[in-house]
Amino acid sequence: MHKLKVYATRQAFLTTSLMLLLCLYTAVGICQTPQPSATLHGTCVDAENGQPIPDVLVRASSEKIERVYPDRDFSHATATDAEGSFSLTIPNESETYYAFSLMALHPQYQSKLLRQEMSTDKNHYDLGEIALRPTLSLRGNISGGENSQGLIVNLKMHDKSADFFRAAAPIEHAAKTDTTSNFQFSDLYPIEYTLTISQNGVIIAFINAINPQEQPHISIQLPKLKTLYGTVIDRQKRPIAAARIYATRHRETPFGHSVLLVSGQSDDTGKFQMQVLETEAQYLSLEISKRGYFSRIYQNVVIGKEPLIVLLEKGMTVKGHVTLPGDIDPETHYAVKVFPVEAPMEPSLNPLVLHKPLLSRHFPATESTFTVDGLFSGLYRLYIVGDGISATAINVEASPNSEAVPIIADRPTSTLQGQVRWADADDPVPNAVVSRSWYPWELNPSDMSMTLDRFEVETDTDGKFKFDNLTEKPYQLYIRAVDAEFETATNRYQRINIHKQVEIPIPGTGYRIYIGKRDGTPFAK
Incomplete structure (x- = not known):
């Protein structure tokens, strides 16, 4: 084994x-x-x-x-x-x-x-x-394949609550089948897992949910793979070579997992052919992409019914020549973030209401000229951002033969700092959590709310906090603190959660913010 x-x-x-x-x-x-x-x-x-x-x-x-x-x-x-x-x-x-x-x-x-x-x-x-409670084990046997030795078997825990301490439980496990096509897992928990079997990087079996407590042994008959084939062309029906094709099997339940079954690319004649695990159409999608073209995603794909003819349209480009601050680190990068020209750019404490960029491309600080492709024809708003670079915006037109637009992005960034104090006693508030609002240009297309802890700091023992690398714009702050009052009846401290939101007109100045029952001024310089 x-x-x-x-x-x-x-x-x-x-x-x-x-x-x-x-x-x-x-x-x-x-x-x-x-x-x-x-x-x-x-x-x-x-x-x-x-x-x-x-x-x-x-x-x-x-x-x-x-x-x-x-x-x-x-x-x-x-x-x-x-x-x-x-x-x-x-x-x-x-x-x-x-x-x-x-x-x-x-x-x-x-x-x-x-x-x-x-x-x-x-x-x-x-x-x-x-x-x-003892951890669980799962034993299995695989049949139906020509050579079932050395197959990779993966388990991934479902994203659902449980009565054990999830944070200390291994999320993923992997094992290889032995010479008798058997595999074994240990240290498992009483929860559902998604099981996959792969060979040479291709998924050849998929089980949406298996619970080792209910099913400690499983026998798996490998299904036959089916051929998915097609041709990638442009609008003039010319073949597109080296287009990437991704076949994905989507999860069946809210807590399960999706998995990339197989990937490949088109040849010089635009044709592609892949062996894909037989999957119900409602769970199978196909994505075809190539740099400089608009990606195509097909849902509810029926394998082998007929050859797919995939039409990719050439995207428009935007070019720019950027001037960065003179003292910027040559080892760093700057980002070009693309928004619809009509997208609102107001800040918010709630990331879910913000417009994320359509595209985000990174370039070395030593490269002053950039090209962003794969856009529809039309007007866009670009933001140049990066460490030590104050966000700079410009409206540009995406076209087939665009010329480089000059962009001056040489303003340095600012620092927002302050101190949180109790309004009742005028004492500093240590360990208060200070969250700041963020602007759309600070996000990435893949950002989720849970990844945005970079916009949150905790006050030190003197109640002080600081946010660096900001654009000189107004910000909102949301402060949360805990006040403790001793109760003689219970002989313990009673925790009182206190919160406050303030508007900061501009960074670069130290602010004193009062919080508590007898609230002071919103902030003071």
Whole structure:
């Protein structure tokens, strides 16, 4: 049995993890005054037979009262002994911490995350038995192929919630079939996976969903591949060589995965021919593309019904000659981002309402002349952006024989900085999260809201924050902070989430922003 995934031994897993964490903890703690602490005790047991589990890596993190996001660095670690027991010490300063998170990890068990609030008068927490469920295995056999040895079998976990700690669970697994066409996976979780089998980079089998808890063994009969063929031509019916063809099998459920079945390209006569896994038409699409042409996407493709005649239309081009700031790093790049000329360019704190660029092309700073192709005929708005380059816009006409348009983009960028303070006590607010609005030219065509954390910072111990590399334009700021009030009835701190939005007319000036129950002025220079 050959496996692509190599698992460390239990001892190596624990030794490496503990040494790294303990070295870090020791280095940080040298020459510091002892701080109030709490001790966590517990026992890790097998959820199926109740037996203790030795060598479980237990990691814990104290969560600060004033942090908007949980502080889960899990820098405190230990391992369970032969009886499955552990004891772990974490910080417990009542005015700083309010809760702790604990994570239990073992190569043969499903990871688990616990969280508990802390009390100011308590420094010992008995967590009792922590039941861990064993990970699952999946065995399979493949038949129907001429040579089923050395096939690549892949599993990818579905994107759905679960009752185990997903963040510590491996998302993808891969294995090879052995000489008897068998394969095996371990360390799996009770959730659905998409399974694919590939040979020489071509997907030859696809199973949308399989749950190893419900189906620990599977037999797979390889289906026959079908021939997909066609010709790529231009409007004058001339063949287009080296056009790329991508056949994609789309997911059947919201939580499953799509997969690229096979890719190829057209020959000198514009023809292409590929062996494609037989797929229901509703799940199969075909994309044909070539630089300088408009891409074509065909949905609901029926394989082998008739040759495809693919017409690609030549795109128009835009050319420019750009002047960048004189002190720009010659090793860096600048981007040319293309928008419809009528697209609104107002900033927003919500990325979903912004117009993303139609195209984004990157060029070395040493190349002052650029060409962007693949556009429809018409008027566009270009933005020149990059590190140290203030966004510069110009309207250009895309045409078959356009001349280079001069663009002066030599303005440097600005810095937006400030300090967040409590309005009641005029004290700085540390660990406040400050989000700024963004402009469409700061996005890429592939940007998703979850990738936009680059527009968010956290204030330091003095309540200060800073955003660099900005264009000198108005910005909106959204500030989130946590105020803590001690309740004698519960003997614990009550966290109060406070938020505020302000308008900043121009970067380059330090601003003081007040937040709290007795709010001050929106901002002050």
